[in-house]
Amino acid sequence: MKNDKIIGPRAYINLDRCRSNLIAIKKTVGDKKLLCVVKANGYGHGSVKIAKSIANIKNVQFAVFSFDEALELRKAKIKNEILVFSKLQKNNIELAYKENIILNLSSFDDIEHIESFYLKNKVSPKYHLKFDTGMTRLGFDLNDAEAIYESLSKPLHPYVEGVYTHFATADEGDLSYAKKQLSDFKMVVRKVERFGLKFKFIHCSNSGAVLNLEKSYFNMVRVGMLLYGALPSNEVIDNIGIKPVMSFCGSIVNVRKVKKNTPVSYGGVYKTASDTNIAVIQTGFADGFPRPWFEQGYVIYNGQKFKIAGRVCMDQLMVDFGNVVPxxxxxxxxxxxxxxxxxxxxxxxxxxNSTPYVLFTAVGGRTKLIYIN
Ligand SMILES: Cc1ncc(COP(=O)(O)O)c(C=O)c1O
Incomplete structure (x- = not known):
């Protein structure tokens, strides 16, 4: 092995695939705004690189979770609109205004904070109102819709950009709960007309809904997982043609011949079934390798599957290569x-028994993100 060869965990991020996934989403949803979710470091793919790779595509806006994530995009000179999902924090309002970052209003104290900022400064950051239709997470209560619309003073109306809600089960085979959420959401959106407010963007479709629930598109979809080329659950099928953006790899740093019945790794729970070649791969659970996968799991080498041998360690894992000498x-x-x-x-x-969301966002530690295309 050449000493200068990079060793260790690497996640190759194919930005062309990210772009083509977005085009596939566009083809499915038509001419809607695309609120691309790049929170949690772009689901582990690198938020700035992902955002830059699609920033110039028509109708693209971004959503992140934390205010700091939004600032990171702004620092990287990303000019598109950015919505922050997290609970509004009073001390971010001024910077949100300066940096044109859109805030999430999800409770009456959020309205109070934004009102008092407006009274002092005669300006306000833009904001979206979030209703809780069934996630039981952040969001205004549906029954408060009229009171919310009423309590937003007239001068604040021009700053309302959007209204949204989040589905709990849009990626499931049984859509009855999602449909109930959708009809409740439509009801609160409709109520706004009487209050002189107007929503520029109405959105609730996540990846599951993009695949499953066409009636939820309104004029904006808010999509994460499909962008990264994976399905949100095993109850939906890929009917749009996405491709995985991340290829998570590790390198072989040692190969040795061992006898039949040799225990491998902690606990010795794996014993070689015959004389074999055991390789050490420099990647462990601290780098994001899903540890429970060792029981049934395998890795791919030259297009073939090879069994993971024994428990995954913090920094390394072993693979049983049989007769093959990798x-x-x-x-x-x-x-x-x-x-x-x-x-x-x-x-x-x-x-x-996990999800691609968990597996992608776990990739980290010493894993190097390497961008291709
Ligand atoms: C509020 C909100 N909207 C949209 C998304 C994107 O969901 P998905 O990745 O399933 O498209 C998420 C992701 O968790 C979210 O929290």
Missing amino acids: GLGDDVLFFGENQIGKLPVENIADQI
């Missing part, structure tokens, strides 16, 4: 799709 310094693929082969992140998520 090359030192070569990559194995943990999930994704590249020249090595293909292993959908959804398959691992299913097997270990």
Whole structure:
């Protein structure tokens, strides 16, 4: 192995695929605004790079969770609109105004904070109103719709940009709960007309709803997972043609021959079934490798599956290569799709009772993000 060969965990991020996923979403939803969700470092893919790769596509806006995530995009010179999902924090209002960051209003104290900022400064940041239709998370109570519209003083009306809600089950086979959420949301949106307020953007469709619930598109969809080329759950099918953006890999740093019945890794729970080649891969659970996957799991090398041997360690894992002697310094693929082969992140998520959201956002530690295309 050449000493200068990069070793260790790497996530290759294919930005062309991100763009083509967005085009596929556009084809499905038509001429809607696309609120692209790049929170949590772009679901582990790198928020700035992801955002920059699609910023110039027509109708693209961004959503993040924290105010700091929005500032990071602004610092990177991203000019598109940015909505922050988190609970409004009074001390961010001024900077939100200066940086044109759109705030989330989800309770009466949020309205009070924004009103008092307006009274002092005669300006306000833009904001979206969030209703809770069934997530039981942030959001105004549906029954308060009239009181909310009433309590927003006239001078604040021009700053209202949007209204939204979030589905709890739009990625499930049974859509009855999502449909109830949708009809409740429509009802609160309709009520606004009597109060002289107007919403420029109305949105509730996440990835599940984009695939499952066409009637929820309104004039904006708010999409994360599909952008990254994975399905939000195993109850929806890919009817739009997405491709995985991330290929998570690690490199082989050691190969050795061991005898039949040799215990491998902590606890010795894995014993070799015959004389075999055991490789050490430099990636562990501290880098985002899903530890529970070792029980049934495998990695891909030259298009073929090889069983993970024993418990995944913090920094390394072992793989049973049987008769094959893999090359030192070569990559194995943990999930994704590249020249090595293909292993959908959804398959691992299913097997270990997790989700692609958890698996993507876990990728970190010493993992280097490497951008291609
Ligand atoms: C408020 C909100 N909207 C949209 C999304 C995007 O969801 P998805 O990645 O399923 O498209 C999320 C993600 O968790 C969210 O919290």
